[in-house]
Amino acid sequence: MKIGVVVSEGPYTHEAADTAYNFVRAALAAGHEVPRVFFYHDGVNVATRLSVPPQDERHIQNNWTALAKEHSIDLVVCIAAAQRRGILDKNEAERQGKDTDNIAEGFRISGLGQLIEMGIQTDRLVMFGD
């Protein structure tokens, strides 16, 4: 089955990004497809490459980046939500006149249409948030 996933809260502050990660791993292990994970609201903050958690804690962004690479998951960060919160890729940084970007490998910034498309194209949609 194709399962779409939405992450609506930021890393560490809420458990949502962790639960989603554990859920996606289990779905893949059970033979399901997770073609895309959509990051919305504070969920976009998962995508910063500047996070430096204590060494004895999990590294949420690294975990997602690795999982996406291994299973070809499309990690999409909502552009409107990301702009408000200061998550930018190279293109956006240039377009907005900012001196740097901060998005991590494996994430891409795109529009809310990708969320609707995921709802249309998957068999189930599961949301994790606050």
Next chain:
Amino acid sequence: MKIGVVVSEGPYTHEAADTAYNFVRAALAAGHEVPRVFFYHDGVNVATRLSVPPQDERHIQNNWTALAKEHSIDLVVCIAAAQRRGILDKNEAERQGKDTDNIAEGFRISGLGQLIEMGIQTDRLVMFGD
């Protein structure tokens, strides 16, 4: 009177950073001192200089930067909370081997001791959060 302020939630997602800003302006207008505002939990996300809100919305980081400059307010971002969430200054970025920082003008990163010190040295402490 000396009033210390804590902001515990991120910009746009929660009203906390807005309420704190309006409160601090009113306190200053009434002749009180606000020597320091401490940003903790997701509050550290107020300090990113990469935020690009829609043009018809308030720019929360810019507002804080301007207010701090005008009234010499010490805007302190908790280092432990900031590291988890990917808010870094130049020093931290170098120390952590990151290729860029993202902190905005007027904010500085420091330890939790600054929060306790604020509690000791001010007459009142007001927290804004979730």
Next chain:
Amino acid sequence: MSTLHTVNKSPFTNRSLESCLNHCKDGDAVLMIEDGVYGGLAGTALAEMVAARAGAVKLYVLAPDAHARGLGEDRLLDGVSPVGYDGFVDLVTTHDRTQAWL
């Protein structure tokens, strides 16, 4: 010696206001801010719980937050007073401490 309590969550969703009112001393003040202003509404399922503490505890709503949500002052419970940000500051300075019910 008295405390200013702030409550910022809707009492229809979250039990912060209830817990706050259960931990107030007579003479304390409760200021409802942000989504907390809904706690000051008259005619709701929770109005009685709130009104029961009015008098012993002084109840306020932050008017800018009430206006943002379309709540005119005619909608407020008897005994609930609107204040602006300047009034918020005064409440902070005229009480001995502020406790946020986050």
Next chain:
Amino acid sequence: MSTLHTVNKSPFTNRSLESCLNHCKDGDAVLMIEDGVYGGLAGTALAEMVAARAGAVKLYVLAPDAHARGLGEDRLLDGVSPVGYDGFVDLVTTHDRTQAWL
């Protein structure tokens, strides 16, 4: 045609579980995750509200979240079943839709 509902907030703080149970149809399933697992506890002030829907609605808690919080399976209400992340996935696929009570 049935729905899997997920609830992730403590029912002692937030009314999401109550609202969810009020909007379930018989045959639906409710999975309590994250801080929502406290809703599956026996012997609490809310146990009766939850137990009243057990049977008509299938109730689950996400065991990894329960274990994280020190809640052994002996603490669960009768009629509340623990599942792992694999069971969570099965619940998603065996119901027609998932509704998150965020």
Next chain:
Amino acid sequence: MSDVKKFLYVNRKAPYGTIYALESLEVVLIGAAFDQDVSLAFLDDGVFQLTRGQETDEIGVKNFSPTFRALGDYDVTKLYVERESLEERGLTEDDLQEITYEDEDDDWAEKPSIRVVSRAEMTDIMAQQDVILSF
């Protein structure tokens, strides 16, 4: 199976205290371009999103409530509001904005978009969807 899915946007949170109401509306506006069967549900504190007379100047935040009145132009015409949620909060339908759409199947007659429904009806509406997005 048809290409058209039934999408329900569930709004359970008050406006301004958190951003969910605004960012929900942003999804609805974008989603309208996809020609799906769209409904919005307002229950619990979500009913506060629709109140009349919101004035946000004093808090310095953008007032997005007028956007609800534009939904008809995007063919978003089904806004279900739960009666029990209104009653618990001391509200009636008169406290809500008037939101209308022009019905192209009825000679563009102007009709109300808000439909106040009972909790039981809301439960049925939820159970008829393909995709439920929660805010």
Next chain:
Amino acid sequence: MSDVKKFLYVNRKAPYGTIYALESLEVVLIGAAFDQDVSLAFLDDGVFQLTRGQETDEIGVKNFSPTFRALGDYDVTKLYVERESLEERGLTEDDLQEITYEDEDDDWAEKPSIRVVSRAEMTDIMAQQDVILSF
């Protein structure tokens, strides 16, 4: 006025679902260096922070509950837990970790740090503070 202020850390949220419990503890540990009069209050869902037997391996999150047992070494010895909050959640003091400190004024006798108090006593404790930090 003395240089020592009474600081109260108020914990009202459950652990792991959100980070507040952990980041509260981080403040307490740093704050201990400042030689103030420190107390911790656990009420509402905050009492869940102190339960025994927390095992977080399956969720992949660090278990910080053992840190509470180290608080005595930092001279943080007053952990007030509200009885009504425990009862509402079906908990008793036996469900909580044992947390102790060595009392230097009593020949280093080991004493319990957790003090279960009534709601009325908790209200009094809150009203005696100089600074209240809420998590």
